[in-house]
Amino acid sequence: MRRGEPLDFIAYIRDHPEQFRELLLEHVRLVGFSVLIAILIAIPLAVLTTRLAWFERPMTWIANVGQTVPSLAILGLTLPLLGIGFRPALFALTIKAVLPIFLNTVIGIRGVDRAIVDAARGMGTSDRQLLWFVELPLASPVMFAGIQTATVQNIGLATLAAYIGGGGFGDWILQGLAMVNPPILLAGAVPVAVLAMSTEMILRGVRRVIVPAGLTVT
Amino acid sequence: MFYLFEQPERVFELTLEHIRLVGISVLAATLIGVPVGILCTRIRWLESPILNLSGILYTIPSLAFFAILIPYTGLGASTATIALTLYSLLAIIRNTIAGIDDVPRATLDAARGMGMTGRQRLFLVELPLAIPVIFAGIRVATMAAIGIAVIAAVIGAGGLGRLIFDGLRTLDADQVLAGAIMATVLALVGDWALKRLGDALRRDAGAAAEGR
Amino acid sequence: MSPLWAGVSLITLEHVSKNFDSPSGSVRAVEDVSFEVDAGALHVLIGPSGSGKTTTMRMINRLETISEGTITINGRDVRDLDVVELRRAIGYVIQQGGLFPHFTVADNVAVVPRLLGWPRARRRQRAEELLALVGLPPKQFADRFPRQLSGGQQQRVGVARALAADPPIILMDEPFGAVDPITRKQLQRELRRIQAEVQKTIVFVTHDIGEAFLLGDRIVLMAEGRIVQNGTPADLLRNPASPFVTEFIGEDRSLRALQHTYLAELAGSRPDGVPDDVPILAGTLSIPQAGQELARHDRSNREGFLVSDVSGRPSGYLTYQQLATVLGESIAPAETMTSAEAAPDPEAAHVLPV
Known part of the structure; x- marks a missing residue:
């Protein structure tokens, strides 16, 4: 590993601005779409799970086992099924993002104080009102933490998506590894690391803001 | 699937390699993380910067982390071990602090009242009572490490990831599948075994607490 | 006033029983309970834990299903009514208030009016009225959140909330059980004052005999799912139905x-x-x-x-x-x-x- 000083990666990025923008866009698109789709799948599924007693055990079991499956294994498993490209990558990332959002939504709703739910039902809230007035607002901090986990985790996973032709910064890392070229390697790695860390910090800030008033006061 | 049966020896070898990589990393992280966690409970202002730092480290995608280390530590298992150790620190430090903080005040007061020194309190009271929580942290760290170690194959660290990456490169779906399945099985078995071990530890700690 | 039962509100329980399913088979929680709650009276349901008092009360607003027997309000079987309407027409107060932590005090009080679709201004006005009634000056308390209140204050909000839509009936499930004894005494006296003013039909569950004697027009003492004695506080002292009562x-x-x-x-x-x-x-x-x-x-x-x-x-x-x-x-x-x-x-x- 001596071809070029590692810190030359800045120069490499500067020399390839078009490609950099393209990889960033691909990366963000992969993460954004997968998390968005995952939210749309996971939250209704979680609500349903808390409504149907028999559904809860198998669903949380599946989700917990799913969490244990190594992410690369999920990517690996989609290859024989869906081939290579953006869509299989999106599929794998979506599956991986559904799990934490689903689990956190179930935990969030289950975690709402029994007394509060009891009071709400005793006052005559319909099931739908109970969900919208009480359960979802009170579960929202935990749910958002799940979305945060999914997003940051998928920024990393999207790097691996390059292996099945999903694009993103993983392309440069892959190229850098293949060519044993540290500047290219780091031109992919450093932006991804920065993207993940800054997203984590931004979402932490957002979480503080969106917590319903009343939960944070003392 | 057939790959598993065609090349059982290679699969077995890679599984051992995987376990070794994870084992060494988590062991190193435990040897570093527990003392650091204890330090945080003694010097309180250290807690927040250390947890924040390891928390941020934890968000760095593993492939990027490996890539950043490569120019300095080269390809191979040692780079993977460094990264895996650093990743594992967060859960272990956090749980060590939580475990020690969870020890009831009354128990500590009693220990102090009996004339125990700070060191005696730590080794006779705080750590034994914190072990179940610390172990839960080790379990979380191990599970994460099993997953990340799969990716470490890309930098030549060996392990079950080899099967997946080799398979991807040669478009051999069978080999990819074999790697994915074995990695999943290893994770599930590991999770189950560590959970059992954790339960046993908790029972022991509970029995010890009752017997006291 | 709730349109469901304007005017007198007499609650009647006839041969009411409740079975719970448990892994080891069906468990009888309430056994053949019959009593009447007169309009405008406060009935205390009291007994040791596991006596079925809370379950009995929760069957009135159908938070528990009725296994056997009939519960009527003003002659109407509660099972013939829409469950959501039924509950909105009955005030409900529970231990620790069960307040919504993400709603302000005023919004908490106005939950049922909101469910009933009252306009915002009227809800606010009603909330302020009731806060004043329970001794929490609205100017000071309306826009706070439950976490900013003491346990006793939260309990007052819980009572105000139950009164919001002016239901003629209120169910109270150990409402003062989680506050300290001195605050509890205050709240009990306040409730008596409020009750003198609003004259609701109240079913009040407690395990505190002092509370029962202080508040109850009648006391229904339960044990192991059955009624041991139903009478005025003086009856319980004068004519205890069994040694259990005295004990x-x-x-x-x-x-x-x-x-x-x-x-x-x-x-x-x-x-x-x-x-x-x-x-x-x-x-x-x-x-x-x-x-x-x-x-x-x-x-x-x-x-x-x-x-x-x-x-x-x-x-x-x-x-x-x-x-x-x-x-x-x-x-x-x-x-x-x-x-x-x-x-x-x-x-x-x-x-x-x-």
Whole structure:
């Protein structure tokens, strides 16, 4: 590993601005779409799970086992099924993002104080009102933490998506590894690391803001 | 699937390699993380910067982390071990602090009242009572490490990831599948075994607490 | 006023039973319970834990299904009513308030009006009215969040919330169980004042016999899913249906708090026309001792008993009603022991800090 000083990666990025923008866009698109789709799948599924007693055990079991499956294994498993490209990558990332959002939504709703739910039902809230007035607002901090986990985790996973032709910064890392070229390697790695860390910090800030008033006061 | 049966020896070898990589990393992280966690409970202002730092480290995608280390530590298992150790620190430090903080005040007061020194309190009271929580942290760290170690194959660290990456490169779906399945099985078995071990530890700690 | 049952609100339970399914088979939680709650009266359901009192109450607004028997309100079977409408027409107060932590105090009070679709301005007005009623100045409290309130204050909000849509019936499930004894006493007095003002039909679950004596127009004592006795507080002292009743009353810590209060301090002078065959108790007996002593006498059809003075003459007299009131007030004995009347001072409740 001596071809070029590692810190030359800045120069490499500067020399390839078009490609950099393209990889960033691909990366963000992969993460954004997968998390968005995952939210749309996971939250209704979680609500349903808390409504149907028999559904809860198998669903949380599946989700917990799913969490244990190594992410690369999920990517690996989609290859024989869906081939290579953006869509299989999106599929794998979506599956991986559904799990934490689903689990956190179930935990969030289950975690709402029994007394509060009891009071709400005793006052005559319909099931739908109970969900919208009480359960979802009170579960929202935990749910958002799940979305945060999914997003940051998928920024990393999207790097691996390059292996099945999903694009993103993983392309440069892959190229850098293949060519044993540290500047290219780091031109992919450093932006991804920065993207993940800054997203984590931004979402932490957002979480503080969106917590319903009343939960944070003392 | 057939790959598993065609090349059982290679699969077995890679599984051992995987376990070794994870084992060494988590062991190193435990040897570093527990003392650091204890330090945080003694010097309180250290807690927040250390947890924040390891928390941020934890968000760095593993492939990027490996890539950043490569120019300095080269390809191979040692780079993977460094990264895996650093990743594992967060859960272990956090749980060590939580475990020690969870020890009831009354128990500590009693220990102090009996004339125990700070060191005696730590080794006779705080750590034994914190072990179940610390172990839960080790379990979380191990599970994460099993997953990340799969990716470490890309930098030549060996392990079950080899099967997946080799398979991807040669478009051999069978080999990819074999790697994915074995990695999943290893994770599930590991999770189950560590959970059992954790339960046993908790029972022991509970029995010890009752017997006291 | 709820359109569901404007006017009188009589609750009737007839042969009501409740089975719970458990892994080890069906468990009978409530067994053949029948009683009536008169309109405008406060009925206390009391008993040890597991006696089925809460389950019985929760069947009225159908938070629990009714396994057998019938519950009617103003003659209408609760099962024939839409469950959501039924619950909106019944106020509900639970331990620790069950307030929504993400709603302001005013929004919490106005939950049911909101469910009923009242316009915002009217909801706000109603919330402020009720906060004032329960002793929480709206200017100060309306826009706070539950976490910024003490336990007692939260409980007041819980009561205000139950009154919001002016339901004629209110169910209260150990509403003051989670607050400290002094605050609890305040809240109990406040509730009595509010009840005098609003005249609701209230079913009140508690395990605190002092609370039952203080608040209940009638007390339904339950054990192991069955009614042991249903009567006025004085009935329970005068005609305990079984040794269990005496024991249950006697075991309560509020009664133990009275072990240094003696009959002579409470008894008024003997009125004319008290028959000679009523029990005579020594004035030197403490209240708990008196309870045990009374258990040995036939107390049927008597309003009270005679209390002898130091020279042994039966010159004093105490009614069971007075004794019950004393028991109800017992947690703060200093305020009420001076007078055998033990009349609650309605002003006193307002002076107490919130």
